[in-house]
Amino acid sequence: MTLHDLYQRPGFLLRRTHQISAAVFENACATVGLTPAQYGVLTVLASEPGLDQTRLARALAFDKVTVMRVLRGLEERGLVERRVSEQSRRQMAVALTPQGARLLQQAKEPAEQAYQRLLSPLTLPQRRQLITLLQALTDGLADEARAPFVPLETVPEAKPARTKPGRATRPARTRAPR
Template sequence: MATHDLYQRPGFLLRRAHQISASIFERACTDLALTPAQYGVLRVMQDHPGIDQSSLARALAFDKVTVLRVIKGLEDRGFCQRAVSPDNRRQMAVRLTPEGAELLRQAQKPVRQAYETLLSPFDDAQREQFLGLLLLLNTQLNTEARASFVPMASGSDPA
């Protein structure tokens, strides 16, 4: 296989698109020192206060080690807190602190900016088609993933 062929493969293009997406997000949120993974964790905690760590991992398709690492970093910065779940003493429940809620409020504009920058190469119809195709790919091949994904209903507008 020629290198050019490699560059046309879906896996390569998806990985590169993820790199670009993460870079755009991190640049937009640099003043907040916020990563895409941290933002996702905070958003789920905001919509589901007291969620257990396992459910949080599934809601973002993270493995348990990754979600624990992200939570620990946010907890160290004072943006969330963990406590034994009142429903199951073997699980830890997580929730935003007021500082975490303020961080999310401050992140609204840069997150929206990152979203717009990422989709800026597309016109409105292309955006809809692109997002629809990504959703179709993720839905149809979900069972192929290493980490479980169990989407949760959201009480907030997507950013």
């Protein structure tokens, strides 16, 4: 394999694109001091106050360690609060504080500017095609992900079916080799 071959691999290009995406977002949102992960958490919590940490992690395709790290930082800044869930004493419910809601509102414009900047090298048809291709890639390989993605609008409100007493059914997933 040559360097040219390496630099043309989808994994290399996706990783590089992610680096650029994060930098564009963080530059645009420097005034509000948010990372893409923090913005995602605040956005989900704004639409689903009191969401439990497990559903929050799945709604953003985060693993438990990542969601805990992000929540800890947001909680230290007074942007979110965690409390025992009313549905299950073993779960923690998370909600925006008034300060978190204000910061999210302040971040909307810079976040939109970051989105537009990231896609600025592409024409409108190319933007649509990129999103379509990325969606096909993520949908087609979802079972390879280390963290499940469960969009909130598809999460049933009822409790999951039980296979054995005390065991909830979990989505199947496999680990990709490291």
